[in-house]
Amino acid sequence: MFATALIVSLLPALAAAQGYGAPDPKPTSSAAAGAAAVPSAPADTPGHMNIDVAFQSQFVFHPANITAPNGTLVTFWFPNSGLDHSVTQSSFAAPCTYLAATDNSSAGFDSALQSAKSFTINITDDTKPIWYHCKQAGHCGMGMVGSINAPATGNTFDNFKAAALKIGPSEVQESNSGPVTGGVNGIATAPPASSTGTTTTKDSGATALVYNAFFALFAAALAAGLSL
Numbered sequence: 090m091f092a093t094a095l096i097v098s099l100l101p102a103l104a105a106a107q108g109y110g111a112p113d114p115k116p117t118s119s120a121a122a123g124a125a126a127v128p129s130a131p132a133d134t135p136g137h138m139n140i141d142v143a144f145q146s147q148f149v150f151h152p153a154n155i156t157a158p159n160g161t162l163v164t165f166w167f168p169n170s171g172l173d174h175s176v177t178q179s180s181f182a183a184p185c186t187y188l189a190a191t192d193n194s195s196a197g198f199d200s201a202l203q204s205a206k207s208f209t210i211n212i213t214d215d216t217k218p219i220w221y222h223c224k225q226a227g228h229c230g231m232g233m234v235g236s237i238n239a240p241a242t243g244n245t246f247d248n249f250k251a252a253a254l255k256i257g258p259s260e261v262q263e264s265n266s267g268p269v270t271g272g273v274n275g276i277a278t279a280p281p282a283s284s285t286g287t288t289t290t291k292d293s294g295a296t297a298l299v300y301n302a303f304f305a306l307f308a309a310a311l312a313a314g315l316s317l
Contacts, residue, residue, distance in 0.1 A: 130166040137162045142174045148228050150235035154246035161212045169205035175224040176200040181244045184253040185229035185260045198272030202265050206281035214274040229253050230260035
């Protein structure tokens, strides 16, 4: 009787671990998404700042606008969500267009479309802003843009994002020819690297812990029942 009662009491935990009766893992409201999703980027450390790409399965970078002094490493973390994204340098005047080389400037950095990767740039001139966007079709026009060291007035991040949203569905699809290192005001010295542990799935360590605990208690309950 004791063993039966214990096993029955543990069934809801096992069901939750398997996902039965659990909420949709992709909530429709932003509030629900915020409660359910786990950020993929680690916490910032001195001299190193981290940005989530497609934060909480939304078409955004998080944080979308940061201030980073010279020498700061800024790492972008791409989720493994089944949809590739990019971190592609652009300009305030053309938020959804890759920053090509000119007579006076080198070309911008470009991670290219990625999944489950990390991409790092080194800030080289904190007196000038860095503008970037996601080149996946339609994403920039939906506001998936970001900035580093944007001014507080004039060409602000909010105005940059507003310009991208104004482009909207008229965004021109960009080619995807692979990563581009280098950059303007921030330098990528290496292409994106494979990243582990940047996403949380239903069958994660927490689920494994529930399974292990369940079966350990199940075995204990069964042994107790047989000894009675």
